Amino acid sequence: MINRERLLAELFELIKIDSPTRNERQIADILKKRLESLDMVVTEDQAGMAIGGNCGNIFAYLPGNLPQAPILLLSAHMDTVDPGLNIEPVLKDGRITSAGSTILGADDKAGIAPILEALRTIQEQGIPHGDIQVIFNVAEEGGLNGSKNIDKTLLRADLGFVLDAVGQPGLIILEAPGQDRINVTIKGKASHAGASPEDGISAIVVAAKAIASLQTGRIDEETTSNIGTIQGGRATNIVADRVEITCESRSRNIGKLERYTTEMCETFIKSAAEMGAVAEVEVTRLYDPFTIMKESEVALLAAQAAQSANIIATFEATGGGSDANYYNRYDIPCLVLGIGMQKPHTTDEFIEEEDLYKSAKLVVEIIKAVAVSRTP
Known part of the structure; x- marks a missing residue:
């Protein structure tokens, strides 16, 4: 044919x-x-x-x-x-x-x-x-x-x-599934890592603690999440004052998608606040x-x-x-x-x-x- x-x-x-x-x-x-x-x-x-x-x-x-x-x-x-x-x-x-x-x-x-x-x-x-x-x-x-x-x-x-x-x-x-893209910027405080590390707030450490507390990969049979990229820090002798993270969440259930995206955002914001840093979060719905x-x-x-x-x-x-x-x-x-x-x-x-x-x-x-x- x-x-x-x-x-x-x-x-x-x-x-x-x-x-x-x-x-x-x-x-x-x-x-x-x-x-x-x-x-x-x-x-x-x-x-x-x-x-x-x-x-x-x-x-x-x-x-x-x-x-x-x-x-x-x-x-x-x-x-x-x-x-x-x-x-x-x-x-x-x-x-x-x-x-x-x-x-x-x-x-x-x-x-x-x-x-x-x-x-x-x-x-x-x-x-x-x-x-x-x-x-x-x-x-x-x-x-x-x-x-x-x-x-x-x-x-x-x-x-x-x-x-x-x-x-x-x-x-x-x-x-x-639908997909949300989550862009996170964590703003800490720079200081000399050897002379005065206690004066700094490491955005990298804030990001690490937040990510460690998140459930990533397969959440359930219709929901997943992923930490895609991390960029930050300038040198080993500077406490990092800025980190940028891109993440995503996906689900075939719109309610689960919205709930887990919210959970991810709140986790970054809470972790930053606990350490005296600030997390700015931007969510983009790529598709339903x-x-x-x-x-x-x-x-x-x-x-x-x-x-x-x-x-x-x-x-x-x-x-x-x-x-x-x-x-x-x-x-x-x-x-x-x-x-x-x-x-x-x-x-x-x-x-x-x-x-x-x-x-x-x-x-x-x-x-x-x-x-x-x-x-x-």
């Missing part, structure tokens, strides 16, 4: 295009031409300007020939994490990896390529379909800033699928959690499509966010699909060749299932 050689070649081509977050211009221009060649109406929003990038989100619209069908959204993101420049993909024994010194970029180019191949397939084979909206997002990595700043007036879909989950095709993500019921229309369509593609469907919750968090917030019921990528954000990232083909087959079957889902 799909053209395996074409799909593999396109994935390799996309992987070789440098596309770090906020610098997606080159790959975006190539994708716009590909989408236009498929007779899609292509536009770009101004999200790049809002986030300090050089490119906006790419929208493409393909009118269908089944007007009763819901409008389907297919989405993936264009940006990649570091180290992601000059990637050389390698295929060996059915597994695609990088040459070793970079990430692979299957996150998320192994989401983009199957979407393009599925669109070509339905056109070449004359498969009936409803209207399809494709969105390739910028700046998914580091906070979903592309979808957060998307031009919502351009959204037309009734339901959707984001191809961006770790795990094999057939994995269907029903739940994902979402939950889609297994009995919902979009979930049932995903399972039906998987069965048609001879793929085993599994429903799970995840600990990571994706652009689906914002699509659901914008009232587009949207699931995240496993695309076969493994160990993303590392130089050990890989994808099995067969999983790439399965993803494209699954997208074709999703298009077909959605097309007839509301037939009288």
Whole structure:
């Protein structure tokens, strides 16, 4: 059904295009031409300007020939994490990896390529379909800033699928967490560490005591927290008067997210006050959690499509966010699909060749299932 050689070649081509977050211009221009060649109406929003990038989100619209069908959204993101420049993909024994010194970029180019191949397939084979909206997002990595700043007036879909989950095709993500970023600045008092240490208040010690009293890592099955970075101090002979800490909390339960974020903030503030220091805390909600019921229309369509593609469907919750968090917030019921990528954000990232083909087959079957889902 799909053209395996074409799909593999396109994935390799996309992987070789440098596309770090906020610098997606080159790959975006190539994708716009590909989408236009498929007779899609292509536009770009101004999200790049809002986030300090050089490119906006790419929208493409393909009118269908089944007007009763819901409008389907297919989405993936264009940006990649570091180290992601000059990637050389390698295929060996059915597994695609990088040459070793970079990430692979299957996150998320192994989401983009199957979407393009599925669109070509339905056109070449004359498969009936409803209207399809494709969105390739910028700046998914580091906070979903592309979808957060998307031009919502351009959204037309009734339901959707984001191809961006770790795990094999057939994995269907029903739940994902919200995330808060917590920036903490602790202000102590400098003094000479040898001559008059008692006159100082060490911001580093304040931070250490606060962090030691926090529960980090996995809090429960749907809640996590992490201390991400710590910066502070000037020299060993100076009591550190300033420390900056970045943390995060995540939960699929909005109430737990808010409670644990509050607990983290109060812990830093209390620890600082006890030692005569001051803690300034800033909280940013990066995105809200979402939950889609297994009995919902979009979930049932995903399972039906998987069965048609001879793929085993599994429903799970995840600990990571994706652009689906914002699509659901914008009232587009949207699931995240496993695309076969493994160990993303590392130089050990890989994808099995067969999983790439399965993803494209699954997208074709999703298009077909959605097309007839509301037939009288």
